[in-house]
Amino acid sequence: MIGLFALLLGFPLIASQFQLDLANQVFLAVIGSLALMLLTGYAGQISLGHGGLLAAGAYTVAILSKDFGASFWVTIPASALSGALLGVIFGFPSLRLRGVYLAVSTLALHFIVIYLGTEYETHGSYDSGVIITPPVLLGYSLESPRAWYFMMLLFAVLAWLVAANLLRSKTGRAWRAIRANETVAEALGIGVSRYKLLAFVVTSSMTAVAGALFGYYRGFVSGEAFSIFIAIQYAAMIIIGGMGSLIGAVLGAVFVTAFPYFIEYLLFMLPGADQAANALFAVNYAAFGVVMIVFLIFEPGGFVGLWRRIANRWVTSAPNVVAVART
């Protein structure tokens, strides 16, 4: 544990700009995927609206810092608040709908949020997106990936702590009960509606904060950055990592974030790669689809499930990763 922290803190000393940028993207993804894991992996509620929530956070930053000149200390809590508000809206259908219908309602809300964002862009005559100036903290302007690294790390660790502690509390137990069986949970005296809404609120505000950080980090907010593909990527993270495990959420975030770079690397090892460079995003899409399908069909438990199977077969004394993550 201490070794891990030492590694995470020492990493900026040895890493290149590119590696730091990748690490920052991973941290952002970790916040979002931990949030989605709480909602889907523990409370059992499906959401395909993650892109919209990220966008909401980013737009909150854009609007507050552009139109009101608000500082980092105002915009981040404000984005958490707007995320929480959206969480109530996103969660409201969950009181009545389940499964596919719920997924579809969050998908629809995603489109509506993105529309409102682009509407703001056109009305504010930010034609192709809103430019955000780097935040100034204690007289120090956060610009380089190295400076951001520590900020992102801090937020990712905070997200982990929030998630782990919530799961250890009454709330986490209520969520698991709802996921296992709603009727039984209700009969046990758990306020199912309340805890479902709470799950959406917590998830949404965490995600919106990630979106706000993303907006600052990129320095640019545009509706096009939050396509439905983003929501699918987050769903992929929790599936590929392993449902119902926080470690799984982190592993999935690392995998999905690093995946396009890995594909790029592979592609350029092939002969005649120069032509393929134009088609890089297409190769990415196709490969991502295949990997998702392979996981869904052959290893629905994700990395954590894979590890558990290997551990059960070869090393009977290996610690159960899922059990560790759930404590």
Add this chain to the structure above:
Amino acid sequence: MLQLLVNVIVLGAIYALIASGYVLIYRVSRVLNLAHGELMMLGAYLLLQTATSLAFGATGAVAFAALMSLLVGALVYVFLMRWMTGQAVLAAVLTTISFGIFLRGLSVLTWGSQHHYPGKLLSVPNVSFPIGASAFISGVSLAILAVTIVSYAALFGLLRFGRWGVRMRACGQNPLLAAQSGINLHTIYALAWAISTFTGALAGILVSLETGVSGSLALIGLKAFPAALVGGLDSLVGAMLGSLIVAAAEVAAIQYVSPLLADVIPFVILIVMLAFRPWGFFGTREELDRV
């Protein structure tokens, strides 16, 4: 005004043709196919490929591409969705989404990201017919109307009177009992996927004759999904009504409010419907508890 009405009916026919695919698969196998838009786009690309590499003439090329799509649909079930039978709802939906993403990547790799016009390649005449004093309808739009009407008539006939249609309904109602009475579930599901891809591809093919084909064609397919849900995910009659509602709202929004609304209005309708009557106008109510 008359022109607006014509636009609503044509757009409604496009949505209805696509929506029938969502309904058929959902009704038979309780799977929501979110790759339907991409499969529809694939149909248009198949037409493009046929037009460039085979000398079939316009009618032949359209027929060939549509028949290929029938095959594609069956193959998608046999090689992909068969694995998802009996799996969790989320897993099945995500599989179709992943497959859609795969198709998007594949189509850009194969046909590039630029806009293609298979209609020009096949030299489909761009004629328009006057309706009344001030309205026009294009030849392709008339074809879309005709194909939609014929498709729906055929689907109704199949499901009500056809031997295979009755089997399909049986599988949708109770897969276990259907299998027990000797119906091969996999064959039925594959058939449903084939027909659904066929009608979806027909829509894609016909739309591409007029407006061309690129990645954005898949979005039309996704917008037809609210139409299917508003009518009721397991009802063909509902799909027609839902398509007209969504089309009317979309045309009205473009005309009177803002063209930017076009891509979002179907989803607004979807949300409103989910809030008040999630099972749609003609859907079965108990469906909701089963999913």
